[in-house]
Amino acid sequence: RKLLEIRGLRATVSGIEILKGIDLTVRSGEIHAIMGTNGSGKSTLAKVLAGHNAYTVTAGSVVFEGNDLLGLEPEERARAGVFLAFQYPIEIPGVSNSHFLRLAYNTVQAQRGKDELDPLEFEDFVREKMKLLDMNPDFLDRGVNEGFSGGEKKRNEILQMALLEPRLAILDETDSGLDIDALRIVTTGVNKLATRDNAIILVTHYQRMLNYIVPDYVHVMQGGRIIKTGGKELALDLETRGYDWVGAERRSAI
Numbered sequence: 602r603k604l605l606e607i608r609g610l611r612a613t614v615s616g617i618e619i620l621k622g623i624d625l626t627v628r629s630g631e632i633h634a635i636m637g638t639n640g641s642g643k644s645t646l647a648k649v650l651a652g653h654n655a656y657t658v659t660a661g662s663v664v665f666e667g668n669d670l671l672g673l674e675p676e677e678r679a680r681a682g683v684f685l686a687f688q689y690p691i692e693i694p695g696v697s698n699s700h701f702l703r704l705a706y707n708t709v710q711a712q713r714g715k716d717e718l719d720p721l722e723f724e725d726f727v728r729e730k731m732k733l734l735d736m737n738p739d740f741l742d743r744g745v746n747e748g749f750s751g752g753e754k755k756r757n758e759i760l761q762m763a764l765l766e767p768r769l770a771i772l773d774e775t776d777s778g779l780d781i782d783a784l785r786i787v788t789t790g791v792n793k794l795a796t797r798d799n800a801i802i803l804v805t806h807y808q809r810m811l812n813y814i815v816p817d818y819v820h821v822m823q824g825g826r827i828i829k830t831g832g833k834e835l836a837l838d839l840e841t842r843g844y845d846w847v848g849a850e851r852r853s854a855i
């Protein structure tokens with residue numbers, strides 16, 4: 602079943618065109634990796650899908666579960682089931698993580714017509730999810746991302762994802778700054794959260810995350826376009842051969 606369909610998507614930031622015609626179809630149950638050199642537009646694509654207000658869509662369409670995603674406010678997109686783990690998670694000192702997570706969870710529950718959880722019920726629920734991610738419960742009492750290490754922030758993102766149960770999760774550079782142990786924990790969590798009913802888009806510069814999370818499709822971005830799509834083996838090619846050959850192959854084909 603089709604979850605997301607992007608057609609001819611173009612977007613600008615500060616008047617500069619960054620996305621120059623993106624086509625991408627994501628079905629439920631699929632994991633897509635978006636790779637590419639720095640500056641190729643990967644994060645821009647993720648932010649445009651999340652509805653970040655710095656970006657202007659100038660052409661194309663994005664349909665999510667049959668609805669025009671671009672017509673929704675960022676909060677509405679989140680409630681509709683799109684989750685974006687930010688490349689640099691925000692800190693909210695003074696607001697406890699458990700309070701923040703419960704608000705986020707209850708907002709989505711209410712929107713879905715489901716019961717909200719009171720603090721005690723939420724505590725039980727979130728602790729179960731934290732076990733899944735091998736997270737220390739002390740996290741709950743700390744300020745949102747306050748003084749978290751890189752690995753802890755990433756794990757916190759995955760915890761948010763576990764709580765919100767999005768239909769489409771977009772993880773931007775979730776692997777950056779993780780040591781091997783944290784990478785294993787985070788990717789194990791993502792694998793546990795991947796189901797037949799949801800889909801995951803992994804944005805990553807490096808292949809190493811894909812040793813743990815096996816994508817169905819790998820897309821290579823360059824200059825604001827997807828210039829090549831392949832299976833999981835494409836990521837291994839990129840690891841050994843770098844990115845230059847993909848552009849060269851494309852130029853010689855034109």
Ligand code: ADP
Nearest residue numbers: 614615619638639640641642643644645646655
């Ligand atoms: P990636 O995530 O693939 O490294 P980005 O999407 O972050 O790439 O950036 C793509 C291009 O858009 C880069 O050339 C970057 O400098 C430019 N860009 C991104 N955000 C802005 C911005 N707010 N203002 C101007 N240029 C931007």
Ligand code: MG
Nearest residue numbers: 638639640644
């Ligand atoms: Mg970058």
Ligand code: MG
Nearest residue numbers: 643644688774
């Ligand atoms: Mg980026």
